[in-house]
Amino acid sequence: MTDYGHDLLFGTFVTPAPGAVELAQTADRAGLDLVTFQDHPYQPAFYDTWTLLSYVAAQTSRIRVSGNVLNLPLRPPAPLARAAASLDILSGGRFELGIGAGGFQDAIAAMGGRKLTPAQSVDALAEGIAIIRDLWDTDTRSRVNHDGTYYNVVGAKRGPAPAHDIAVWVGAYKPKMLALTGALGDGWLPTMEYVPGGPAGLPDANARIDEAALSAGRDPAAVRRLMNFMRMDGPPSSWIDHFADLALNHGISAFIIGGDDHAMAEALAAEVAPAVRELVKRERGA
Amino acid sequence: MTSLDLALASPEELVAAARDGDVVLRDSGEGLDPLTTAVWLAGRTSGTKIGVSFEASSDAMREKTLDSLETLTGGRVVVDADPAAARALRRDGIDYDGVPVPALEPGDRSFRGRRSTYLRGGSPGLVLQPRTPSEVAAALEFARRHRHLPLGLRSGGHGISGRSTNDGGLVIDVSGMNTIEVLDPSARLVRVGPGATWKQVAVSLDKYDWALGSGDYGGVGVGGLATAGGIGLLSRAHGLTIDHLRAVELVLADGTPVRASATENPDLFWAMRGAGANFGVATAFEFEVDEVREVGWAKLVLVSADLEESLKQYGAVARNAPRDTTVFLVTGPPRQGQSVIQLYGMVDSDDPDVVISRLTPFASIGMLAQQQVVITRYADVMGEAADVGPEGQHGRGEPVARSAFVPVLTDAFARDAARLLRSGQVYYFQLRHMGGAITDVDPGEMAFSYRTPEMSVAAMGGDRQGLDSQFDRLAAHFDGLYLSFDTDLRPERVADAFPPPVLARLRSLKHRYDPTNLFRDNFNITPSTPFTPFATEENS
Ligand SMILES: Cc1cc2nc3c(=O)[nH]c(=O)nc-3n(C[C@H](O)[C@H](O)[C@H](O)COP(=O)(O)OP(=O)(O)OC[C@H]3O[C@@H](n4cnc5c(N)ncnc54)[C@H](O)[C@@H]3O)c2cc1C
Numbered sequence: 059m060t061d062y063g064h065d066l067l068f069g070t071f072v073t074p075a076p077g078a079v080e081l082a083q084t085a086d087r088a089g090l091d092l093v094t095f096q097d098h099p100y101q102p103a104f105y106d107t108w109t110l111l112s113y114v115a116a117q118t119s120r121i122r123v124s125g126n127v128l129n130l131p132l133r134p135p136a137p138l139a140r141a142a143a144s145l146d147i148l149s150g151g152r153f154e155l156g157i158g159a160g161g162f163q164d165a166i167a168a169m170g171g172r173k174l175t176p177a178q179s180v181d182a183l184a185e186g187i188a189i190i191r192d193l194w195d196t197d198t199r200s201r202v203n204h205d206g207t208y209y210n211v212v213g214a215k216r217g218p219a220p221a222h223d224i225a226v227w228v229g230a231y232k233p234k235m236l237a238l239t240g241a242l243g244d245g246w247l248p249t250m251e252y253v254p255g256g257p258a259g260l261p262d263a264n265a266r267i268d269e270a271a272l273s274a275g276r277d278p279a280a281v282r283r284l285m286n287f288m289r290m291d292g293p294p295s296s297w298i299d300h301f302a303d304l305a306l307n308h309g310i311s312a313f314i315i316g317g318d319d320h321a322m323a324e325a326l327a328a329e330v331a332p333a334v335r336e337l338v339k340r341e342r343g344a
Numbered sequence: 345m346t347s348l349d350l351a352l353a354s355p356e357e358l359v360a361a362a363r364d365g366d367v368v369l370r371d372s373g374e375g376l377d378p379l380t381t382a383v384w385l386a387g388r389t390s391g392t393k394i395g396v397s398f399e400a401s402s403d404a405m406r407e408k409t410l411d412s413l414e415t416l417t418g419g420r421v422v423v424d425a426d427p428a429a430a431r432a433l434r435r436d437g438i439d440y441d442g443v444p445v446p447a448l449e450p451g452d453r454s455f456r457g458r459r460s461t462y463l464r465g466g467s468p469g470l471v472l473q474p475r476t477p478s479e480v481a482a483a484l485e486f487a488r489r490h491r492h493l494p495l496g497l498r499s500g501g502h503g504i505s506g507r508s509t510n511d512g513g514l515v516i517d518v519s520g521m522n523t524i525e526v527l528d529p530s531a532r533l534v535r536v537g538p539g540a541t542w543k544q545v546a547v548s549l550d551k552y553d554w555a556l557g558s559g560d561y562g563g564v565g566v567g568g569l570a571t572a573g574g575i576g577l578l579s580r581a582h583g584l585t586i587d588h589l590r591a592v593e594l595v596l597a598d599g600t601p602v603r604a605s606a607t608e609n610p611d612l613f614w615a616m617r618g619a620g621a622n623f624g625v626a627t628a629f630e631f632e633v634d635e636v637r638e639v640g641w642a643k644l645v646l647v648s649a650d651l652e653e654s655l656k657q658y659g660a661v662a663r664n665a666p667r668d669t670t671v672f673l674v675t676g677p678p679r680q681g682q683s684v685i686q687l688y689g690m691v692d693s694d695d696p697d698v699v700i701s702r703l704t705p706f707a708s709i710g711m712l713a714q715q716q717v718v719i720t721r722y723a724d725v726m727g728e729a730a731d732v733g734p735e736g737q738h739g740r741g742e743p744v745a746r747s748a749f750v751p752v753l754t755d756a757f758a759r760d761a762a763r764l765l766r767s768g769q770v771y772y773f774q775l776r777h778m779g780g781a782i783t784d785v786d787p788g789e790m791a792f793s794y795r796t797p798e799m800s801v802a803a804m805g806g807d808r809q810g811l812d813s814q815f816d817r818l819a820a821h822f823d824g825l826y827l828s829f830d831t832d833l834r835p836e837r838v839a840d841a842f843p844p845p846v847l848a849r850l851r852s853l854k855h856r857y858d859p860t861n862l863f864r865d866n867f868n869i870t871p872s873t874p875f876t877p878f879a880t881e882e883n884s
Contacts, residue, residue, distance in 0.1 A: 079416070099408050102740060106405075106412040112380045113416045116387025134401050137377070144377035148355050148384045170402020218375055 060264055062279040064311035066338060067091040068331040070323050071126055071249075071286045071316035074105045079117055084320045086118035088327035093118070094126035094156060094286075094314055097133075100165035108133065108141060115149040123149065126286060126314065127158035127229035127247055131171040131179065135186035136211055139193035143220040151222035155190070156247050158229035159183040174208075180234045182208035187226055187242045194220055227284060236263055240270025240281060245312075249286040260308040284312035294325035301330065302337040351375035359388050368395035379409070386417035395422045414456055422453070435469030435512045437492055444482040445474045457736020458517065459509065461501040462563065465740040466509025469493065472516050477627045481599035483516045484625065487862060488597070490514055496865045497625055499538040500565010501737050504745055505827050506621060506866035508568070518567060521627060524548040532633045533590065538567030538626050543726040550723035555636035557582050560672065560688070562726030570629050571620025572828045572866075573792050575800055577690035577725065578636070580670040580780025586617040586792060587785050588631045594624035597862040601627075615853050618792030619842070621866040622850070623857050640691035640699030641725050642671075642717040646710030651675065651683040652762040657709040658687075658775065659753030663798065667780035668692040669702040674774045677765055685710050694719055745804045746815040747829035748822035748840075749778075749797035757821040764803070769814045772804040793846050794824040802829040827867040841867050848872070 069092025072081045082093040093114065097107035107125050115123050123145075128138070146153040159179040160166050167173040174182060185206040192202045193211075196219040204211040227245035230236050231252060239246045246267055253259045268278035285304065290297055304310040313334070315326060346361045351374040353361075361367050362385045371378040379398035386394055400406035413421045433450035434440055440449060448455040448471040460466050472483040487495050494513030501508060501519070509515055522539035532554055536545055543562030549555055557578030559569060570592075574585020582588075591605035594616065602624070604613035615623050648654040658673050665671065671689030687706055691699045696719060703717060750757055753775075765773055778797055787793040801822075805811030812832060827841040842850060851872035854861070859871050 076415075099405060102738070105416065106409045108380070109383050109409055109412040109416060112383035113387040116384040132401055132405055137399070137401070141377040141380045144380045145384070147376065148381065169404040169408070215374060 059307055060261070060309040061306055061342065062281075062283065062309045062311065063342070064279075064282050066305060066331070066335050067284070067312035068326055068334075069093055069121075069312065069314045070326070071096070071288065071314045073316075073318050074107050074110050075103055077318065078105065078110060079114055081318055081320065081323065082114040082118055082121070082123070085323045085327075086121040088324045090121060090323060090327045090331070092122050092124060092154075092312065092314060094124045097125045097127065097129045098162075098165075099129065099132050100162065100169045111153075112145055112148075115145055115152060118152075120152070122152045122154055124154040124156040124227065127156040127227070129160045129166070129171075130157055130183055130186050131160035131166045131174065132169055135189040135209055136193060136214060138186075139190040140218070142190070142224060143194055143218045146220040146222060146224055147218060149221075151220070153220075154225045154227060154245075156227040156229065157183070157187070159235065172208075176232070177234065178208070180238055183228075183235075184238055184242060185209050187228075190226070192216070194224065225282070227282070231263075233266060236266040237270040240267035240272075240278070241274040241276070243281055245282040245284050247284045247286070249288060251288050257304070257308070260304075260310075264309055282311055283309045284314060285310045286314045286316065288316040290315055290317070290322075294322060294330045295333075297330055298333045298337065301334045302341070305334065305338045306341050349375075350378055350381060358385055362389045362392050362394060364392075366393040366395070371397065382421045383413065383417065386420045391420075393420050393422050395424060397424055410453070411456055414453060419453060437512075438469045438490065438514070439486075440470070442486070442489075443470065443472070444486055445472050445479040447472045454736075457738075458515075460737055460739045461498070461503055461509050462737050463502070463504060463739045463743040464507070464509055465742075466496075466511065466515075468496065468510050468515045469512045470514050471498075472514065473520055474516065474518060475520050477593070477595050477601045480516070480518065480595040480625050480627055481601065484595060484597060484599050484862070487514055487516065488860075491860070491862075494865070495862065497567070497621060497863070499567020499626075500541050500563070500569075501732075502561070502564040503568050503866070504743055505830050506568050508865065510865075516625060518625060518627065519565070526552070527630065532635070533630060534633055535628055535630050536566050536570075537628060538565065538570075540566045541729075542566065542569070543723075543729050543731075546723040546726035549633055550721055553635060553637050554633045555722040556585065556588055556631055556633040558585050558726070562729035563732065564729075566629060567626055568621070568866075569828070570631075571616060571618075571626055573618060573826055575776055575778065575782075575826060577670050577672075577688075578634070578639075578692060578722070579782055580665075580667045580777065581690075581692040582634045582636075583781040583784060584792065585631075586790060587781075588633060589617055589629060590632050591630040592616050592620070592626055593628040594620075594626045596624045597858040597860065605630075611853055612857065614789070615791050615850055615857075617790035619850050619867070619869060622854055622863050622869045624863065636692060636722055638694030638719050639722055639725070640693055640696070640702070640717065641720050642687070642689050642691075642699070642703050642715070644687040644703070644707055644712065644716075645714035646685045646687065646707070647713050648683045648685055648710035649681055651678060651685075651765060652758045654683065654685060654709045655753070655758035655761055655775070656755055658706070659758065659798070661705040661709060662753075662777040663779075664705075665702065665777070668698075670777060670780070671703070671706050672774060672776050674772065675765065676771050676773065677768050683710075683765070684713075690722075690725070743804065743831055744806060744808050744811050745802060745829055745831045746811060747803075747825040747827070748801045748815075748818070749794050749824040749826065750799040750801055750821055751797050751823050753799050754821065757818070760818050760821065761801075764814050764818060767814045769805045769807065769810040770803045771806060772802075774802045776800040776802070791842065791846060791850060793843060794826070797823065800826050800829075802826075830867075838867055838869065842869075 225244040227247040228239040228243040382396040494510040498508035519539035521537040542558035855871035
């Protein structure tokens with residue numbers, strides 16, 4: 059039994075292509091908590107995810123938006139911090155920062171990004187998150203300096219300050235990335251289809267995140283466990299027990315579903331979310 | 345135009361200013377991020393333009409962002425392209441300072457949506473956009489000064505054989521000439537610009553209970569299809585699109601505007617119906633359209649473990665179908681021995697019983713897996729095509745396609761076609777049932793002269809050599825081809841498109857109307873050098 063006690067979030071995982079804005083509006087109207095977009099700038103059929111996020115934030119009114127996950131190698135940390143804080147301010151505190159180390163090195167290089175080994179890209183992400191958090195922190199007026207292996211920031215002014223505490227959610231699968239998530243992240247944002255071992259792999263991944271959090275002196279519960287599902291089969295009503303089980307036994311507290319389907323989003327909000335919340339509340343209360 | 349400082353303005357002030365009119369965002373490196381703010385403002389307002397500069401992590405990321413800005417905000421976020429950078433994108437050998445008509449060059453924002461077509465990626469050096477026949481003439485004068493460059497003609501941008509985009513060359517894009525008007529209601533005579541799409545034509549005719557058969561996809565443009573043929577869902581009931589053409593206006597290579605009909609320049613009228621792209625830029629078409637009310641429209645999905653047998657049965661059923669019925673077959677490579685066959689067809693009847701009785705025999709050529717049959721309007725069927733928005737078309741690469749006419753769908757053809765599909769070189773294979781009203785027209789009446797084949801075959805592949813090597817093996821079954829569906833550039837294809845006497849006549853007309861071969865982007869007919877015992881202008 060693992061449950062970090064977070065409130066439950068429900069959202070959609072939308073392909074950043076024509077139709078995405080309408081899907082986000084449906085999710086917003088339906089009352090979902092999150093609408094998220096992958097970030098593969100080298101995929102010609104896709105929009106630039108940052109442009110899309112900015113536009114979607116303006117075209118929705120209450121739903122939170124996030125990259126799922128943004129590609130750090132192509133979105134260097136200092137400009138990203140400014141853009142993210144700006145979007146949070148403009149949207150009234152509705153932006154969260156899903157971020158990853160960037161997977162497809164050749165494609166990244168073709169877009170003008172730097173080619174790193176997987177190990178290097180994990181280190182680069184750790185540096186990037188530190189820079190982003192520093193730039194967001196306007197409690198002190200000192201300039202930001204980072205003399206890193208991958209990123210250098212010299213005497214940067216802080217700010218703007220985000221409208222709310224933007225959560226940093228990390229897309230992670232391998233041990234090094236899971237450790238980084240536990241040490242630095244506010245959330246873990248993987249995709250079920252890619253988790254090694256599927257649901258059976260969750261205890262191991264959670265344990266690694268917990269351990270890393272503890273050794274960084276953090277409460278493991280400070281790291282929310284989110285989960286994408288690229289596809290869910292069967293009618294939405296059949297997902298309820300599965301989600302409640304993942305929430306109560308694997309600590310998953312956000313369910314983000316792909317499939318680009320308006321009716322699915324509506325059913326997720328109207329049927330699945332309340333039923334899962336009810337089941338989980340009952341069990342947690344017991 | 346209001347200029348706003350991003351370090352000072354609040355979101356509310358930004359929105360208020362942008363609601364009042366166009367704004368420019370000024371960035372001093374502090375406060376809100378310029379790009380994010382510009383896009384957000386575009387999403388919060390409508391109509392106003394937002395000027396901004398931004399930095400990207402690389403040129404490719406900048407391009408990507410610019411693409412998305414154009415699409416998502418409909419061009420309302422205006423990025424002040426540095427004029428020097430825009431000029432750097434110009435191509436060699438083009439007189440950019442002497443462009444006589446509205447045009448787009450690579451540094452222009454709207455160029456992105458016009459560089460490629462539906463199926464083909466391109467990067468021309470200049471897209472000329474004439475709006476009138478005299479501007480077409482001016483564009484052609486410019487093209488004649490640029491003989492060293494490829495020249496593409498573009499209307500609806502759905503060319504397959506027609507290279508309506510290119511690399512570093514010129515494109516004459518007449519998509520703006522897209523008006524549709526009824527000339528004579530009693531004669532059902534309509535006049536249509538080349539830039540209209542068949543979806544737009546269908547909508548305009550629908551209110552009169554009229555239709556003009558085109559192809560099977562409403563996004564295709566009038567200019568390319570009505571100069572080549574137009575084998576479509578109403579062809580067996582009402583003939584090809586070009587069978588309805590009563591007159592066409594075009595601008596010749598030397599800039600002369602001409603009208604061609606049965607009585608005016610009849611030779612040219614003959615050539616324009618089948619080989620039009622070789623003779624001029626069509627600027628208006630006049631069609632006599634048909635009375636068409638509701639039609640039956642069916643999409644069936646069948647599964648077959650024996651494709652050869654299913655193809656034979658399709659042939660047999662199609663052969664016996666009345667002419668009100670046109671049914672096309674589409675399939676791809678079999679998977680685990682199973683072929684998925686899609687049939688889609690139109691019955692020119694609003695009687696459900698007739699529609700069902702016409703379609704029932706087709707439904708038995710495999711195992712019926714899905715069916716959708718409706719009584720609807722031709723305009724609704726054409727309307728299934730997506731509209732092209734401000735983002736334009738973004739095809740990539742080169743389509744690889746072959747076409748052929750099959751006089752009779754024989755057992756041997758079915759066998760070899762099934763083998764072709766098993767080869768894995770064809771991902772899209774289509775049989776179009778011809779006959780019916782197509783055969784009513786005398787083969788000599790126009791340059792399109794294959795009136796009697798039972799089937800038109802089209803195959804698309806991923807690899808030029810792979811497709812050709814497999815498709816060529818079926819040559820014994822073929823007689824001719826429909827040029828619109830073929831991208832093979834080997835010279836023998838032109839001879840397949842036009843039987844010898846037709847090709848000879850076309851070549852001599854080409855010599856008369858386009859002696860320097862300016863128009864050569866689509867099944868190029870080379871001008872014949874006429875036999876003359878005395879020196880002429882050309883050979884002296
Ligand atoms: C999805 C799809 C479905 C199709 N279905 C059918 C079908 O059912 N039946 C059928 O018959 N065809 C069909 N076609 C083929 C289509 O008719 C041709 O590709 C046609 O050339 C497209 O016309 P366009 O104006 O859209 O294309 P464009 O790309 O604008 O032009 C293609 C070519 O046509 C010529 N051309 C264009 N405009 C002019 C002009 N104003 N004057 C002279 N020549 C001009 C040029 O050679 C040019 O390269 C289909 C094509 C596609 C992509």
